Amino acid sequence: MEGKSDYPRWINFFMIKKITKLKKSILSTTNGVGSRVKQLKKKVVKSVSPKKVSLSQKIPKVDKQRKVLMFGWELPPYNSGGLGVACYELAEAMSKQNSKITFVLPSKYDKSVPFMDVTHADSAKTNGQQEQSVTDSNIKIQTVRSNLSPYLNETSYMEQYSQTERHYECSRGNCQYGETLIDEVYRYGEAAAEVAQKENFEIIHAHDWLSFPAGIKAKEVSHKPLVVHVHALEYDRSHEGGVNAQICAIERSGMQAADKIIAVSGYTKQRIVDYYGISAEKIEVVHNGINISNKPTKKLTLKSIKSGGKKMVLFVGRITYQKGVDYLIEAAAKALKINKKLVFMIVGSGDMSHQIINQAANHAISDKVFFPGFLRGEELSKIYGSADLYVMPSVSEPFGLVALEALSHKVPVIVSKQSGASEVIMHSLKVDFWDTDELANKIVAVIENPSLADSLSKNGHKEALNCTWDCAAKKCINVYDQLLSASSF
Amino acid sequence: MPSICFYFQVHQPYRAKKYSVFNVGNDHDYFESPEDRLSNEKIFHKVAEKSYLPTNKVILGLLNKHPEMKVSYSLSGVFIEQAEKFNPEVLDSFKRLVDTGRAELLEETYHHSLSFLYSKDEFKRQVKLHRDKIKEHFGVEPKVFRNTELIYNNDLAKEIEEMGYQGIIAEGADHILGWRSPNFVYKPKGAKNLKLLLKNYKLSDDIAFRFSNKGWSDHPLTAEKFSNWVNDHHGNGHLINLFMDYETFGEHQWESTGIFDFLSHLPEYVLRHPDNSFVTPSEAIAQYQHFDELDYPHFVSWADTERDLSAWLSNSIQKDAAQKLYSLEKDIMAYGDDRLIEDWRKMQTSDHFYYMCTKYFSDGDVHKYFNPYETPYEAFITYMNILSDIRHRLDDCKKVNKAPTSKKVVKKTSPKKTGAKKSVSKKS
Incomplete structure (x- = not known):
């Protein structure tokens, strides 16, 4: 020995x-x-090169292909929020893991997504049965002509409806949209059912309430299992008093009709149990992912705004009740009393924009709060590249991909405890959205302690790299397999 | 042949309450939390009821029953202070143990601090404070030293020998011992007469960590089984050093695990073998010649599997906090009033840095169990806000007391900062 x-x-x-x-x-x-x-160590290795170890290579060849009929809402680049990105990335990752997906979405334009070459399924004019292969042979996009898009409410739908009438003269053509949002959702559901009758699939996957009637219809005509995927709830989007009962009813009926519910976070799962009375066993949590490039990219910055040692606190998102920007402004006023070098950048637009601008003026901090509107591309990259801190003060955030987006730019984050992202990013600071004293305390702490900012940024970035769509896709496929092996279908 | 040498660490930090940037300048009571999880008084009472009082009762019973039984303790100064304030019965129960003459007390820094890593002057002052406190309450003068969390290296041994101690305690780390056994007395490298006692971490951790682990193949651990393992060492060593936190009994291992039953019966089974015995650290030092000289060029501790400083000083926030704290030393000592100096010292307790550890944060583990803060970042933010307040108070003290007590003190802060930086990078 x-x-x-x-x-x-x-x-x-x-x-x-x-x-x-x-x-x-x-x-x-x-x-x-x-x-x-x-x-x-294993995790770290994986995170350094997530692309190298493609999950599709790991899946044995004998693995049975799953045919999925997926109802979504929008696809990039014509997306107005995170839902389009999430649906697209998830579908793409699933297609790599041996799933064949027919992706159905509403579209009000005949010519839609340029790089996708999309066909309208319900249009007599365009011979709806054309199958178009997209970037991946496992994904087929089918559009159903409709006036719907995510983040609509009754009022904005009505506005849009009258605009559509003017611009496209649709009401005189052969596309008849519903006069109200709810009418249109049901009309779309009926149209989608037609798609279901023609397509070959084993499982139905519907994203968020707008597509739930379509999912339910498809289940009725096909007798295949239905998975509903909850990215956001009406209770997240609205004040408790302003919740739309019809939308809640659609959400509930979708959850009840579903064979399994996928929630984007434990936070959302709990709300489904609490607000919709659904049994927790029926709900699986699948956290969203993010695709972060490993390639070192040139860091773009905005020099002017940071002159004189200014420190930038960033928010990116829709300026709506749900996003809690008003709480951030309250905290900003408090933090500025302690640290005069702070500036706040509020990127985005929404129905609360005017209120927020007034709020900043009332606190006499208008010179420290910037509202550049909705940005994308290089402009947005410049903003991220200049940010010292990202704050996601959401009142209720089912997931909060934007927090991961900030971390992908190595910007440290503060997230509200009322968010799904707070479950996956340990290396973030967490606050109750209403606790503006604590939010100000933490903003000042990050800005005044470079060691803290550094630790949050480096470790948080590593965690964000681990949140992959491949991982989310794998979990979704597990849900399918459980349902399919239950043999009742 | 083997003698069992028990040393139990008894310590409670002053946990800092949740302290926001809006408290800075207004609130100087850092250690009195309205929240239960950070209330030092409530925690002290809880641990006293679950651990200190019942364990002391068992140990006193054993000392009375077995004339051969011996133990040793290191009580941190901040522990003694809290016992005086919150639960004097705890202090009395320790006095009864020491009064038997078979419970030895060891020396440490009063504030259970990492001061040796940053300032030898402050380190010596804290050792002196501890010595005075022990003398005041127990009327004894410790002869053996143990540093916070068994942090140890050759330099420390040299310092301790110069300070007049006979022995010092360290972790029996595999990477230092190599083929050698922890079950002998050693001599630190470069020391003349100082002797080194090493923790037998395998047998110590069987009690401290694995005792209640049902997945462990040796579960349940009985006094008989453990004494057989001790007997296995016949001819293989002089002494078995079982060093652990005292809170093992009743707090880390709950009463329901049978830990008290185990402890109550252990001496009886150990003493069944006529060659077995118990010793205190100073007896071991007097009794046994050193077996070899051991070289600890780098710091070794008893924490985590790494056995290094990483539990307190591995990430950027820990290092930053420690550096900022010790950069205040000269000014605090020159201008600070007693209360400010005392608050600054309470912030030196190693636990504050342990709470900021992010090593296995994502996995959730033993660090989390011992962390009263929600996350390491919460601990850091609270800590840095308190340091800000301490700086404000220091500025106020400077205004009042413009003439520094020491001529060496330079008013500008910049040279001090670089000085502190140097010492950190050299040692950590």
Whole structure:
């Protein structure tokens, strides 16, 4: 045993047996952090090059292909929020894992997404049965002509409806949209059912309430299992008093009709249980992912705004009740009393924009709060590149991809505890959205302690790299497989 | 042949209450939290009821029953202070143990601090404070030193020998011992007469960490089984050093795990073998010649599997906090009033830095269990806000007391900062 032994010489033969046993137990005890170190190392390796280890390569070839009929809402680049990105990325990742997806979405234009070459499924004019292959042969896009888009409410739908009439003269043509949002959702559902009758699939996957009637209809005509995917709830989008009962009813009927519900966070799962009375066992949590490029990109910055040692606190998102920007402005006023070098950048637009601008003026901090409107591309990258801190003060945020987006730019984040992102990013600061004193405390702490900003940014970035769509897709496919193997279908 | 040497660490930090940037300048009571999880008084009472009082009762019973039984303790100064304030019965129960003459007390820094890593002057002052406190309450003068969390290296041994101690305690780390056994007395490298006692971490951790682990193949651990393992060492060593936190009994391992039953019966089973015995650290030092000289060029501690400083000083926020704290030393000592100096010292307790550890944060683990703050970042933010307030108070003290007590003190802060930086990068 000399030379090769792992043990010091003083250990006698009888002890070796015991120590071998001990070694195992040491690893399993509270102090046995060795195994965790290994796990951690593995994670890190994976996170450095998530693209290299493609999950599709790992899936055995014998694996059965799953045919999915998916109802979505919008696709990039014509998206107004995170839902389009989430649906697209998830579908793409699932297609790599041996799933064949027919992606159905409403579209009010005949010519829609340029790089996708989309066909309208319900249009007599365009021979709706054309199948168009998209970027991936496993995804087929089918559009159903409709006036719908996410984040609409009754009022904005009505406005849009009259605009559509003017611009496209649709009411005189052969596309008849519903006069109200709810009418249109049901009309779309009926149209989608037609698609279901023509398509070959094993499982139905519907994203958010707008597509739930379509999912339910498709289940009725096909008798295939239905998965509804909850990205956001009416209770997230609205004040409790302003919740639209009809939308809630659609959400509830979708959840009830579904064979399984996918929630984007534990936070959302709990709200589905609490507000919709759905049993927790029926709900699986699948956190969203983000695709972060590993390539070092040139950091774009905005020099002018940061002159004189200014520190930029950033918000990006729709300026609506749900996003809690008003709480951020309250906190900004408090933080500015302590640190005069702070500036706040509120990127986005929404129905609360005017209120927020007034609020900043009332606090006499208008010179410290900037409202550049809705930005994308290089302009947005410049803003991220200049930001010292990102704040997501949401009143209720089912997930909050934007927090991961900020981390992908290595910007440290503060997130509200009322968010799904707070479950996946340990290296973030967390506050109750209403606790503006605490939010101000944390904003000042990050700005005044570079070591804190550095730790949050580096470690948070690593965590964001681990949140991949491949991982989310794998979990969704597991949900399918459970349903399909239940054999009732 | 082997003698069992028990040393139990008894310590409670002053946890800082949740302290926001809006408290800075207005609120100087850092350690009195309205929240239960950070209330030092409530925590002290809880641990006293679950651990200190019942364990002391068991140990006193054992000392009375077995004349061979011996133990040793290191009580941190901040522990003794809290015992005086919150629960004097705890202090009395320790006095009864020491009065038997078979419970030895060890020396440490009063504030259970990392001061040796940053300032030898402050380190010596805290050792002196501890010495005075022990003398005041127990009427004894410790001869053996143990540093916070068994943080140890050659330099420390040299310093401790110069300070007149006979022995010092350290972790029996595998990477230092190599083929050698922790079950002998050693001599620190470069020391003349100082002796080194090393923790037998395998047998210590069997009690401290694995005792209640049902997945452990040796679960349940009985006094008989453990004493057989001790007997296995016949001819293989002089002493077995079982060093652990005292809170193991009743707090880390709850009463329901049978830990008290185990402890009550252990001496009886150990003493069944006529060659077994118990010793205190200073007896071990007097009794045994050193077996070899050991070289600890780098700091070793008893924490985590790494056995290094990473539990307190591995990430940027921990290092930043420690550096900012010690950069205040000269001014605090020159201008600060007693209360300010005392608050600054309470912020030196190693636990504050442990709470900021992010090593296994994502996995959730033992650090989380011992962390009263929601996250390491909460701990850091509170800590830095308190340091801000301490700086404000220091500025106020400077205005009142314009003539510094020491001529060496320079008013500008910049040279001090670089000085502090140097010492950190050198040692950590």
